[in-house]
C-alpha cells in the first residue's frame with residue numbers, strides 16, 4: 001500500500017508551502033555562556049591545517065599508488081580507498097569551507113571551498129545559497145531546498161541516494177545547464193542575482209576541466225585520468241552519503257528546533273575524519289559558527305539539553321529504516337526524539353503559512 | 359542633527375567583542391576593537407535580521423551567527439556573503455568610562 005495523493009506534501013519552493021518559515025528568534029538554541037561560546041567559535045589555522053594536510057596527503061599518495069598499480073589487481077582496492085578520500089572527503093570539506101569556519105585565513109577557506117566543490121561536482125555559488133537557505137529553514141517544507149528525503153520517501157530513490165548516484169548525475173545536469181546560463185525557477189528562488197554570473201562561470205570552468213580530463217583519457221586510451229579526476233566523485237562519495245543520510249532522515253519537519261529535526265551520531269575516528277565531524281549535526285545547526293574541530297567540545301557543552309546521541313551509525317539506521325518504511329503508507333509519521341528530563345522543552349510553535357491556511 | 363545617547367559602560371564590552379544595546383524600537387551593536395576603539399552598527403544583520411551580538415568579532419570583522427556572513431564593523435561594509443548589503447554605522451564617543459552613540463545620523 002502506498003500513501004494517497006492527499007497525504008503527499010508539496011516540497012517545491014514555489015508551491016503552496018513556500019510561504020514564510022520561522023523567524024530566527026523562534027529557533028531554539030541551548031544556552032551556553034558567552035565566554036565559553038567565544039572559545040568554541042574561535043578560529044585557528046592550525047588544527048585545520050593538520051586535518052587538511054593529512055587528507056590531501058592521502059589523496060595524493062593514493063592517487064600516486066593508483067597510477068603505479070594501474071593494470072594490476074591492486075588497483076581495485078586502492079581505487080576504493082582513493083575514491084573515499086577524494087569523493088567523500090571532499091564532500092564534507094566543501095560543506096565546512098562553505099561556512100567559512102575552517103581556517104582563520106579567509107583565502108584558505110575560499111581556496112578549499114572551490115577545490116572541494118569541484119571534487120564533489122557541486123556548483124560553489126548555487127550550493128552556497130542553497131545551503132544558506134537550508135540553515136535558515138532547516139527541514140521546513142516548501143522552504144528548504146536540501147530536504148533529501150521528502151515524505152513519502154521512495155525506497156528506490158532512498159537506496160540509490162545512499163550511493164549518491166542519481167544526485168551526482170543531477171549535479172552534472174545542473175553543471176551543463178548552468179554553463180549555458182540556465183536557472184530553474186527553484187534555483188532563482190535562492191540564488192541571488194549578484195552571484196548568478198559567477199555560478200555560470202564556475203560551471204563552465206568545472207565542465208572545461210572535466211572535458212579536458214576526458215580528452216586526455218581518450219588520447220591515452222586509458223581510463224586512468226578519469227579514474228583520478230572526475231569519476232572518484234561517483235565511485236567514492238558513497239561513504240559520505242551513508243553518513244549524511246543520518247542528518248535529518250525520518251525526523252520531524254516544520255519544527256524550529258534542531259534537536260527534533262537533526263541527529264548527532266557517534267562515529268569511529270576514521271569515519272569522523274572523512275566526514276569532518278558533521279556527525280555532530282544538531283550542534284552544527286544550532287551553532288554554525290563553531291568550526292568542525294570544536295564540535296565534539298560543543299557536544300559536551302550542550303548534550304544534557306539534547307536527545308541522546310546515537311551510539312553508532314548502525315543504531316541510527318536501525319531507527320531510520322523502519323521509520324522510512326512506515327512513511328510509505330503514513331507520510332505523517334516521523335521519529336520524535338525524546339528530550340532528557342532536565343532539558344528545555346521545544347517552544348510552542350506554528351508556521352505562519354499553516355496558520356494562515358487554517 | 360546629532361542625538362547622543364548613553365549606551366553602556368566602556369568596560370561592559372570585552373576587548374575584541376560586542377554587546378547588544380536596545381533603545382526604543384531600535385537595536386544596536388556596540389563593538390570594542392582589539393586596539394581598544396569603540397564602534398557602533400545597526401544590531402541586525404542585513405541578510406536576514408539576526409542579532410549580530412551573538413556573532414564573533416575577529417579583528418575588525420563581525421561574523422554573523424546565522425550564516426557566517428561578515429562585515430567590517432568600522433565601515434559597515436559587507437566582507438563575505440551571504441552578507442551583501444552594508445550595515446548602518448553610528449558615531450561613537452567615550453566619556454568618563456561611558457559609551458555614547460549618536461543615533462541621529464547613521465551612515
Ligand code: FES
Nearest residue numbers: 403405406422427
Ligand atoms: S543572517 Fe547574517 S549572514 Fe545570514
